[in-house]
Amino acid sequence: xxxxxxxxxxxxxxxxxxxxxxxxxxxxxxxxxxxxxxxxxxxxxxxxxxxxxxxxxxxxxxxxxxxxxxxxxxxxxxxxxxxxxxxxxxxxxxxxxxxxxxxxxxxxxxxxxxxxxxxxxxxxxxxxxxxxxxxxxxxxxxxxxxxxxxxxxxxxxxxxxxxxxxxxxxxxxxxxxxxxxxxxxxxxxxxxxxxxxxxxxxxxxxxxxxxxxxxxxxxxxxxxxxxxxxxxxxxxxxxxxxxxxxxxxxxxxxxxxxxxxxxxxxxxxxxxxxxxxxxxxxxxxxxxxxxxxxxxxxxxxxxxxxxxxxxxxxxxxxxxxxxxxxxxxxxxxxxxxxxxxxxxxxxxxxxxxxxxxxxxxxxxxxxxxxxxxxxxxxxxxxxxxxxxxxxxxxxxxxxxxxxxxxxxxxxxxxxxxxxxxxxxxxxxxxxxxxxxxxxxxxxxxxxxxxxxxxxxxxxxxxxxxxxxxxxxxxxxxxxxxxxxxxxxxxxxxxxxxxxxxxxxxxxxxxxxxxxxxxxxxxxxxxxxxxxxxxxxxxxxxxxxxxxxxxxxxxxxxxxxxxxxxxxxxxxxxxxxxxxxxxxxxxxxxxxxxxxxxxxxxxxxxxxxxxxxxxxxxxxxxxxxxxxxxxxxxxxxxxxxxxxxxxxxxxxxxxxxxxxxxxxxxxxxxxxxxxxxxxxxxxxxxxxxxxxxxxxxxxxxxxxxxxxxxxxxxxxxxxxxxxxxxxxxxxxxx
Numbered sequence: 001x002x003x004x005x006x007x008x009x010x011x012x013x014x015x016x017x018x019x020x021x022x023x024x025x026x027x028x029x030x031x032x033x034x035x036x037x038x039x040x041x042x043x044x045x046x047x048x049x050x051x052x053x054x055x056x057x058x059x060x061x062x063x064x065x066x067x068x069x070x071x072x073x074x075x076x077x078x079x080x081x082x083x084x085x086x087x088x089x090x091x092x093x094x095x096x097x098x099x100x101x102x103x104x105x106x107x108x109x110x111x112x113x114x115x116x117x118x119x120x121x122x123x124x125x126x127x128x129x130x131x132x133x134x135x136x137x138x139x140x141x142x143x144x145x146x147x148x149x150x151x152x153x154x155x156x157x158x159x160x161x162x163x164x165x166x167x168x169x170x171x172x173x174x175x176x177x178x179x180x181x182x183x184x185x186x187x188x189x190x191x192x193x194x195x196x197x198x199x200x201x202x203x204x205x206x207x208x209x210x211x212x213x214x215x216x217x218x219x220x221x222x223x224x225x226x227x228x229x230x231x232x233x234x235x236x237x238x239x240x241x242x243x244x245x246x247x248x249x250x251x252x253x254x255x256x257x258x259x260x261x262x263x264x265x266x267x268x269x270x271x272x273x274x275x276x277x278x279x280x281x282x283x284x285x286x287x288x289x290x291x292x293x294x295x296x297x298x299x300x301x302x303x304x305x306x307x308x309x310x311x312x313x314x315x316x317x318x319x320x321x322x323x324x325x326x327x328x329x330x331x332x333x334x335x336x337x338x339x340x341x342x343x344x345x346x347x348x349x350x351x352x353x354x355x356x357x358x359x360x361x362x363x364x365x366x367x368x369x370x371x372x373x374x375x376x377x378x379x380x381x382x383x384x385x386x387x388x389x390x391x392x393x394x395x396x397x398x399x400x401x402x403x404x405x406x407x408x409x410x411x412x413x414x415x416x417x418x419x420x421x422x423x424x425x426x427x428x429x430x431x432x433x434x435x436x437x438x439x440x441x442x443x444x445x446x447x448x449x450x451x452x453x454x455x456x457x458x459x460x461x462x463x464x465x466x467x468x469x470x471x472x473x474x475x476x477x478x479x480x481x482x483x484x485x486x487x488x489x490x491x492x493x494x495x496x497x498x499x500x501x502x503x504x505x506x507x508x509x510x511x512x513x514x515x516x517x518x519x520x521x522x523x524x525x526x527x528x529x530x531x532x533x534x535x536x537x538x539x540x541x542x543x544x545x546x547x548x549x550x551x552x553x554x555x556x557x558x559x560x561x562x563x564x565x566x567x568x569x570x571x572x573x574x575x576x577x578x579x580x581x582x583x584x585x586x587x588x589x590x591x592x593x594x595x596x597x598x599x600x601x602x603x604x605x606x607x608x609x610x611x612x613x614x615x616x617x618x619x620x621x622x623x624x625x626x627x628x629x630x631x632x633x634x635x636x637x638x639x640x641x642x643x644x645x646x647x648x649x650x651x652x653x654x655x656x657x658x659x660x661x662x663x664x665x666x667x668x669x670x671x672x673x674x675x676x677x678x679x680x681x682x683x684x685x686x687x688x689x690x691x692x693x694x695x696x697x698x699x700x701x702x703x704x705x706x707x708x709x710x711x712x713x714x715x716x717x718x719x720x721x722x723x724x725x726x727x728x729x730x731x732x733x
Contacts, residue, residue, distance in 0.1 A: 035356040036347040040340050043101065049322055049332070051075035051101060052339045057318045058106070058278060058310045061088070069095045072105070076318065078342065079106040079310065081154075089149040103343070104351035108152035111196065112171060113137075115144040117371040117426060117545050118414035121486070121522055122157065122187075124382035124541035126173035126566035127612075129653040130677050131186035133378055138187045140374045142194025143363045151349060151360070152197045154245065156187035158232035159202055162577040164567060165212025167490030170522030170542070172207060174566030175579045175609060177228050178672040181235035188239035195363040197349050200236035202247030202280060203267060204229050204256065209249060212576065213491045217250035223665065225251075226700035234271060242275045242345045246308060248283050255290045257283045258299075263307035270704075275348075276341040278310035279303060285314040296320055301330055309338040368426065376546035381651070383554050384539040384563035385613040392514045392535035394557025394615060395439065395474060403446045403472030404435060405465050405508065406501075408480040408520060411454035415486055415522070415542035428545050431478055431518075434552030446472055450504055455483040457499035466507055474514045476555065477505060481521040486542065495526040495573055502530065509533040518551065524569040528606050539563070557615065562651035562677070564612035564720065571606045574598070580609035580721035581668040610655050610672075610720035616646025616682065620654075620718055620725045629730035632708045635693040636729060640717045642688055644680035653677045654688045657716040657723060658697060663709050665699060670721055673697075694731055 025033065044052070054071075055078035062068060065088065071077040072095035083089050089107060096105045113119045119141060125134045138156075145153065157171035160180050173183040184200065191198045204225065209216035220229065233244065246263060247256045256262055257279055267273050284303045285296060293299035300316035301324055311317040324330030346352060350360030385393065395402055412428040432447055439445050450465035452458045456479060469475045482498035484490070496502060497519075508515055517534040519525065520542050531537050538561065540551050553559045570578050575598075589597040589604075597603030622641035630636050642654055656674035660667040674690035697713065698706040710731045716723040 032356040036344055039347060039352075039354065039356075040343040043103070043343060044336060044339055046101060047339070048075075049325060049335070052335050053317055053321050054078045055103065055339050055342045056309060056311055056321075056335070057315070058312045059315065060281075060313045068092075072096050073098050075099045075101060075103070078103060079108070081108045081312065083107050084109060084148065084150070086148055093149070104346055106152050106197075106346065107150045108154060108199070109145070109150055110155070111141055111145040111150070111153040112155045112157070113141065113544070114414065115141055115148075116424075117144065117368065117375055119375045120379050120382050120544045120547055121170050121415060121542045122172060123170050123174065123522060123566060124543065124563075125187075125378060126179060126183050127384055127539075127541065127563040128378060128381035128677075129179070129564050129566075129675055130381055131182045133381060134183055135186040135190035135193070136374050137378050138190025139194040140366055140371045142191040142196040143366045144371060146195030146362050147365050150196070151351070152199065152243070153191055154199045154201065155191065156184055156198065156236070157201050158184040158236060159207030159247075160229050160232065161207030161567075162579040163208070163212040164495060164524040164570070165492050165573065165576060166207065166209060166214060167486065167492070167523070168207070168214065168488055169524075169567065170486050173232070175568065176566070176581065176672050177231040179566060179675070180232040184232040185235040185239040188236050188241045192240055193363070195360075197242040197345070198236070199243040199245045199278065200233060200241045201245035203233055203244050203277070204247060204262060205251045206247035206249050214489050215248050217253065220251055222702050222704050223700045226704045230266075230271070233267070237271060237273050242348060243278055243310075244273060244275065245278050245280055246283065248280050248286065250290060255287055255292055257308060258287050258292055258302040258306045260306040268307055274344070276309040276338075276345050277307055279308050279312045279314070281312055282314040284308065284311050284316040297324060297329075300324070304330065304334050304338065309341045372426075372546050375544055376550045379543045379547040379550035380553065380559050382541055382543070382563045383551065383561045384565055384611075385561040386537040386539060386569070386607050386611065387531055387534065388536045388613050390514065390535055392474070392516050393538065393555065395443075395476075395555055397440050397442065399474035399514075400442065401444045401446060401472045401474075402439060403448065403469045403475045404432060404478065405448050405450050405469060405475060405504070406478035407449045407451040407456065407460070408454045408478040409435075409447065410449065411480065413454060413483060414544050426545060429549045431548040431551055434549045435476075435555060438552050438556035438558065451500070453483070455480045455498050456501035456504070457482065459500055459504075462504060462507070465504060466511075469508050469511055469513065472513065474516065475508055475511070476516045476518060477508060478518045479505075479520070481519070481523070481525070486522040493573065495524070495570070497525070497527065497530065505530055505533070516555070518555070524565070524567045526570050526572050526606070528571045531606065560615040560648065560650045561612070562614060562653070564610050564653045565607060566609070568605045568609045569607040571601055571604075574601075575603075575605070578605055580605075581671050583666045584669050608721045610653070611722070612653070612720070614646075614650040614652065616644055616648050616650035618650070618652045618680070618719060619643045619645045620723075622687070623717055623725050623727050625727060625729055627729075629732050630694055631732055632694050632710070635691055638674070638690045638692055638715060638717070638727075640688055640725065641685055642678065642680065643685040644682055647682050649679065649681050651677055651679050652719060655718060655720065655723060656690050656692070657721060658692070659714045659716075660697065660699075660709070661712045661714060663699070663711065664707070665701070667699065670716060672721070697731065
């Protein structure tokens with residue numbers, strides 16, 4: 001990679017944040033930072049080499065942990081992960097207070113979308129297209145977590161990914177850097193408001209593994225790195241993320257954990273990240289597996305030189321750095337630089353009693369009912385109605401008998417796969433119970449479990465399910481992606497329905513009755529044949545503690561769905577990677593052989609990015625611009641009228657896309673540049689306005705330099721990336 005340290009104009013611009021989101025410290029903040037620098041330097045001068053290395057040591061709790069407590073007292077361990085039990089946390093804090101220098105500790109866990117109350121999975125947050133809602137959700141999770149004494153979460157995950165075969169799309173915000181940046185900032189702000197420091201992850205390119213295989217390498221050009229993968233990290237930095245986690249993978253053949261051009265030159269210097277950078281779990285040891293380190297000492301040396309400040313769980317720094325200094329292979333200056341960053345973060349967090357920013361205090365606890373309310377709000381807005389032929393949803397009074405089919409309707413699985421072990425989870429209402437409480441007084445709800453497990457890996461009673469469906473006017477089939485197919489290490493080659501769920505669906509479809517398909521999933525699925533046969537398809541993601549209650553509200557019509565897709569749904573796995581913002585080709589797809597596309601299926605996605613229906617309809621009109629052109633330093637206002645043309649209230653996500661028609665580098669066919677979620681009563685109209693800055697339209701060249709070219713741009717406004725209402729404007733010299 002070829003990076004020059006030049007001024008950077010970065011694009012983190014959406015309706016809720018200023019276009020230039022680079023943090024601008026106020027005088028008080030600058031004064032506090034100067035005090036922190038002085039205090040850190042004074043403390044560093046008092047440290048032995050062993051105590052310095054201890055501040056870079058970040059082990060996981062191991063039972064029995066008495067030996068770890070002894071190391072804390074000796075100053076050899078400065079941070080811990082996976083300590084959740086309050087008694088254990090108390091013991092470690094007391095051990096740190098008994099050490100010679102009494103340096104406070106970082107205590108971190110994966111409080112990603114849950115601590116006790118489980119929220120929908122993060123991709124569902126992105127499906128709300130409502131960053132303020134995500135901010136409130138993160139705050140609630142952080143508040144619960146911080147009450148236990150934990151002060152750092154390994155979140156948010158802000159990797160951009162265009163490949164749903166990669167299981168960790170469940171933790172991110174999808175395929176688009178603009179949407180991803182919006183949710184990165186919102187989540188960081190929320191966690192911090194609730195009392196947790198954050199670790200934005202994984203820097204960088206972890207979401208782009210070849211073949212969608214977790215931990216696999218990525219090939220990313222410099223221009224693509226800056227245009228697609230870095231904006232969410234810039235947003236997280238601007239929002240105040242105290243730490244950033246490096247990714248496991250290689251980028252262009254070099255493991256990020258040992259990649260100084262990325263970690264030091266780009267992240268720390270060019271993006272100006274002031275916090276600490278940690279490795280991922282045992283990632284320093286894994287440099288040996290990557291084939292770039294001879295042994296543990298070599299791996300530690302290369303990671304430290306790259307700019308990795310904290311060694312998570314490998315013990316490489318603790319075991320080898322002191323000897324490396326003694327034999328001259330490790331520079332003390334590099335250790336000192338890492339320790340300064342660790343200590344500065346602890347001061348900024350208010351962990352020291354003499355912190356210039358004040359001593360850290362816990363946020364006031366939230367009542368469980370309030371946390372549940374926020375969890376249900378996220379779930380309600382996250383569900384995406386992909387199809388609704390014949391107004392199959394909501395369940396209408398004329399559907400006198402409704403058959404609810406599927407063991408998933410009995411599930412209370414909250415999919416908090418990173419939740420603290422042993423923590424008592426709250427009661428979760430099943431979909432069956434929630435829907436029984438909400439069907440009309442003149443209606444009857446029948447139920448058949450059908451499967452032996454919630455994810456439909458085998459049948460329990462297929463014939464009974466079919467018989468139940470025959471007795472109904474409307475069938476609601478509740479399905480779930482295989483329960484083991486969510487999160488890290490769950491790459492898939494088959495994105496169809498799990499187990500025997502497809503077999504039952506086909507049998508129910510043959511009955512010729514209205515058939516509603518509800519799917520809980522952590523990623524886009526390839527369901528073209530299924531979607532063609534279903535009357536309605538509702539993506540429920542994995543909705544959490546309050547999710548099935550919210551789902552029943554949507555099905556029964558108490559609330560209209562308002563979610564939009566944060567990732568494209570492919571027709572088949574063979575289309576992947578597929579995304580709305582691809583580059584044009586020399587032969588645009590027209591459906592014939594010698595144009596871009598496939599000879600055996602349409603080139604278009606099954607459902608495009610930004611797609612999602614409501615129980616009402618919206619019309620777009622009156623697209624206007626405040627001016628026909630702007631300079632490279634200018635901006636224009638884009639306005640559009642949105643009318644609720646249906647018979648009930650609903651929410652719509654108004655989306656603004658642009659395309660640069662001619663440039664020195666081929667530009668995407670569309671790029672998201674603004675969005676706003678609005679509520680409209682039936683028959684009402686609202687004018688939505690976006691400010692579009694010229695710098696929003698920059699792209700990066702092969703040196704990572706932002707380029708704003710004069711020329712013609714098209715813009716598109718509507719309810720998805722397939723928006724048809726269009727206009728044009730110019731950027732002049």
